[in-house]
Amino acid sequence: MRNSQLMINPYSQKQPSSLGKILTSLLFSLILAFVLVGLLLYCSGERAGIVFYDTISQGFFVREQWSHTIAKAIPIVFVGLSVSMAWGSGYYSMSTQGELLVGLMASGLVLSSNSSLPIGVVICMALLAGALAGMCLSLTTAWISHSFSTSLLMTTLMCNYIVLEIGHYYGNLYKNREEELLFFGESNATPLLPLEWSVFFLGIVTISLFYLKSQHIYGYHMKIRGFNHKFAHYGGVPEEKTLYGTLALSGGIAGLGGAMVVVIGQLEESYQFFLELSFSLQGLTTGLMCNYHPVGVFWSGIFFGGLSVGGDYVTAQHGISSSMIPIIQGIVALVVTTDVFSSFEERKGGTS
Amino acid sequence: MTTPDYFNLLVHILRMTSPILLCALAVTLCSKVGILNLFTEGSLFSSAFVGILAYESGQNSGLAVFFATMAGVATSAAVGYLVVYQKANPIIVSIASNVTVAGLVVYFSESMFLEHTLEPLLEDRFLTELPLPIFSSFTYLDCFSYLLVPILWIFYQKTVLGFRLRALGDHPEAARSMGLEVQNTQFIVILCSGALCGMGGALLSLGSSSVYLSDLIQGRGYIAFVACQLGGVQPVGVLFSSLFFGMGKTWRDMLEFASLNRYLADIFPYAITLLVLMVDGKRKKESHPF
Numbered sequence: 037m038r039n040s041q042l043m044i045n046p047y048s049q050k051q052p053s054s055l056g057k058i059l060t061s062l063l064f065s066l067i068l069a070f071v072l073v074g075l076l077l078y079c080s081g082e083r084a085g086i087v088f089y090d091t092i093s094q095g096f097f098v099r100e101q102w103s104h105t106i107a108k109a110i111p112i113v114f115v116g117l118s119v120s121m122a123w124g125s126g127y128y129s130m131s132t133q134g135e136l137l138v139g140l141m142a143s144g145l146v147l148s149s150n151s152s153l154p155i156g157v158v159i160c161m162a163l164l165a166g167a168l169a170g171m172c173l174s175l176t177t178a179w180i181s182h183s184f185s186t187s188l189l190m191t192t193l194m195c196n197y198i199v200l201e202i203g204h205y206y207g208n209l210y211k212n213r214e215e216e217l218l219f220f221g222e223s224n225a226t227p228l229l230p231l232e233w234s235v236f237f238l239g240i241v242t243i244s245l246f247y248l249k250s251q252h253i254y255g256y257h258m259k260i261r262g263f264n265h266k267f268a269h270y271g272g273v274p275e276e277k278t279l280y281g282t283l284a285l286s287g288g289i290a291g292l293g294g295a296m297v298v299v300i301g302q303l304e305e306s307y308q309f310f311l312e313l314s315f316s317l318q319g320l321t322t323g324l325m326c327n328y329h330p331v332g333v334f335w336s337g338i339f340f341g342g343l344s345v346g347g348d349y350v351t352a353q354h355g356i357s358s359s360m361i362p363i364i365q366g367i368v369a370l371v372v373t374t375d376v377f378s379s380f381e382e383r384k385g386g387t388s
Numbered sequence: 389m390t391t392p393d394y395f396n397l398l399v400h401i402l403r404m405t406s407p408i409l410l411c412a413l414a415v416t417l418c419s420k421v422g423i424l425n426l427f428t429e430g431s432l433f434s435s436a437f438v439g440i441l442a443y444e445s446g447q448n449s450g451l452a453v454f455f456a457t458m459a460g461v462a463t464s465a466a467v468g469y470l471v472v473y474q475k476a477n478p479i480i481v482s483i484a485s486n487v488t489v490a491g492l493v494v495y496f497s498e499s500m501f502l503e504h505t506l507e508p509l510l511e512d513r514f515l516t517e518l519p520l521p522i523f524s525s526f527t528y529l530d531c532f533s534y535l536l537v538p539i540l541w542i543f544y545q546k547t548v549l550g551f552r553l554r555a556l557g558d559h560p561e562a563a564r565s566m567g568l569e570v571q572n573t574q575f576i577v578i579l580c581s582g583a584l585c586g587m588g589g590a591l592l593s594l595g596s597s598s599v600y601l602s603d604l605i606q607g608r609g610y611i612a613f614v615a616c617q618l619g620g621v622q623p624v625g626v627l628f629s630s631l632f633f634g635m636g637k638t639w640r641d642m643l644e645f646a647s648l649n650r651y652l653a654d655i656f657p658y659a660i661t662l663l664v665l666m667v668d669g670k671r672k673k674e675s676h677p678f
Contacts (some may be wrong), residue, residue: 076492080499126478180662184669189479190614197607197658205651225532317487324480360495366488373484374476 040056046153052194062325062336065371069364076363077356079378084147094349100348106231107300109341113308115319116326116333117245118170122286123320124249124328125258126265129283131192131289132290133316134199135173136265139291140205140310143298147228159228163295170291171284173199178283182276197220203311229299241289245330258282268330285310318362321369340365397638399526404641405634407432410588411612412476412626413536414581419621420544421577422557426551427467429609430489435460435589441500443594445673451588453529460586461579465488468578486609492524529591536584540623542655553577558673577654585609614661618668633657 044301075086093099115132122129153161177195181188229237249255257278261268269275296309319361322340326332347358395544411428415485418425439456443449467485470476544550553573556563560570618632619625636657643653 076495123480133409180666184666185673186665186669187617190617193614194612194658194662194665198655198662201651201654201658205649297398317483317490320483321487324484348586357495358500359491362491363495366484366486366491369484370470370481370488372502373480374470374474 042096048322051246052086056305061327061372062368065228065325065368066364068371069152069367070170072367073364074358076248077360082354082356087354087367088358090353091343091346091350093346094222095344097280101345103231104345105342106336107250107341108344110234110238110300111293111315112319112322112340112344113242113334113337114289114296115316116322116337117242117330118286118290118293118327119323119332121258121289121319122282123323125282127282127286128189129174129177129178129192130189130316131173131196131199132286132319133292134192134196134203135170135287136294136297136319137199137203137310139170140292140298141203141294142169142291143295147266149300153308155226157190157229159299162299163292165291167294170294171288174283174290175285176282178280182279183314199313228301229296233298234296234300241292242330242334245289249330254278254281256290266301314358318365321365325365325369325372327372399556400641401535401631401634403526403530403640405529407588407591408608408612409592409630409632410529410533410536410584410614410628411609412587412615412630413533413540413623414584415506415613415616416540416619416621416623417577417581417584417627419613419616420553421574421632422556422560423471423574423578423583424478424482425469426479426610426613427464427485428581428612429605429607430482430486431463431582431585432465432589432592432605432609433489433493435586436470436593437497439590439591439593456593457583457586460584460589461582464578464582464585465575467637468575472575472578490605492587506540527585527591532587533591534627537623537627542642544623549611588612616659617656618664625656632660636660 054292055257072090074088077084077087095105115136118132118135119129124131124298143166146162146165147158159201166265177188177192179193180186180195246256257268257273260271261273261282263280268278294310322337323333326336343361344358347361349354396640398642411432414431415425415648422436435456438459439452442455443452463485469479470481493604542550544554550564552566555566556568556570564570588608592608612630615629615633616626619629628678639656640653
């Protein structure tokens with residue numbers, strides 16, 4: 037059965053799963069990832085238990101660190117949601133990082149040039165500008181891919197590299213010349229939007245996407261297209277509309293994530309991090325490990341935000357590299373993707 | 389610019405190209421048997437790290453290249469097993485494995501204090517002792533990467549095994565009906581591609597760079613994937629597309645000395661690639677409208 041599905045489309049998605057099954061699979065893969073990383077730490081002569089205790093407690097149970105956890109989680113969740121929309125529909129877009137960056141730049145420009153307007157209006161304008169900028173980039177890649185029959189993966193990868201270089205260019209200006217500080221404006225000096233509001237906003241976006249994917253006909257089209265694009269084609273799913281609509285949505289979410297980073301005042305701290313390829317991959321794996329379920333992405337993003345904060349603490353306290361966090365993410369994504377847990381369940385039930 | 393300067397520039401371009409070429413050929417090998425290879429980045433990371441580690445341990449560059457190659461093979465074997473035998477989605481597994489391997493390399497290099505830079509090791513060692521006056525800075529691995537292009541062309545165009553591999557990629561079911569072990573063959577090809585990536589990683593870490601290990605790869609694995617697609621999944625085409633990226637990197641280095649910002653200069657190869665893809669796509673669309 038599994039082989040015959042793959043013969044139809046080798047890159048098809050797994051069957052849409054229930055949230056419970058996804059969370060169980062995620063839990064299993066997390067335990068496995070922690071065991072493997074624990075072994076790694078043990079082999080390096082570290083006390084894995086203490087390292088994990090510090091990581092988890094600092095990331096999730098120390099009240100003073102919660103704001104850092106949320107601030108770290110917000111861009112990861114937005115990129116994860118963006119990936120879950122595009123990749124879940126079978127559109128392998130690699131430009132989510134670029135979309136977040138253009139969103140970030142656009143909102144920065146809006147904030148720095150509209151300082152006389154009321155704060156609420158400026159925030160709305162900045163968020164809108166970020167979403168539109170991300171959407172524009174994503175739609176451009178969709179247009180190139182569709183009109184010129186180029187591979188979407190390669191088109192988005194190239195566009196992402198171009199935007200990254202532009203980001204590096206502005207990053208250097210921002211770092212080196214005082215007058216260029218105006219580019220991202222005084223927006224970074226004080227957060228315009230409190231973190232609580234940003235979490236509320238993120239929750240609304242997540243629930244909307246969950247509704248779209250599970251209840252709306254367009255979400256059904258996206259899901260079917262991701263599961264088997266040939267079936268979707270013969271089943272009457274409009275290809276062009278789905279391509280443009282899905283990528284516009286995906287780009288808009290990523291751009292919104294960039295704008296959100298600016299309005300919560302995290303840009304100065306995180307800008308260089310957003311230019312690294314590892315950030316893009318972290319966002320991607322967050323989306324992948326939940327089988328593109330929006331609610332799963334929300335929680336796993338928060339979880340990895342906490343781990344990231346805990347990782348920074350462990351690096352400072354124990355001198356252990358914070359790269360153990362991407363290792364955990366990678367292992368979880370690998371285990372979830374290869375469906376080890378399901379295979380185990382099938383074997384146990386004798387159904388394979 | 390004097391004549392020797394032109395030669396130096398040419399050699400520089402060729403040396404910048406060779407790691408990309410090795411990886412692009414690795415992607416080509418996999419593409420020919422119907423495997424989408426995006427995990428070259430991870431193989432490059434692991435082989436670059438193991439290459440440095442092996443050299444630090446044994447002070448022998450030949451052994452270091454061997455171990456780097458084996459690291460590339462091991463990484464590709466792990467991913468290949470999941471893709472070929474477990475039928476996992478190759479794109480997702482590749483990206484997840486790239487994240488994991490990069491994290492492992494950074495973790496180990498930081499815990500072993502290997503992040504400090506090494507001078508290019510192959511410069512004065514056995515791999516570079518080419519008896520050619522102009523290409524004296526050319527390593528044997530560089531030569532191997534360019535020799536591999538005609539070898540692979542002959543292999544795919546003129547040999548029965550090459551024909552069978554192409555058939556496997558075109559139609560796996562037909563190849564299976566002819567008695568070809570599809571999965572095992574794909575897995576062996578993935579191992580070979582891992583070896584090529586391993587050599588590419590060795591070239592990067594030991595041969596031509598002296599930068600931080602975590603900054604060494606710079607997305608070359610993904611660039612190799614693009615070079616393969618741009619070259620039409622043909623060894624000769626891949627050579628030219630890799631040369632194009634090598635020239636882009638050289639041009640970037642030159643512009644660093646000029647007034648243009650290096651980041652803006654970096655855009656050039658990607659923008660041109662996008663343009664070439666668009667022209668090529670349009671041409672194919674017009675020639676095969678249905």
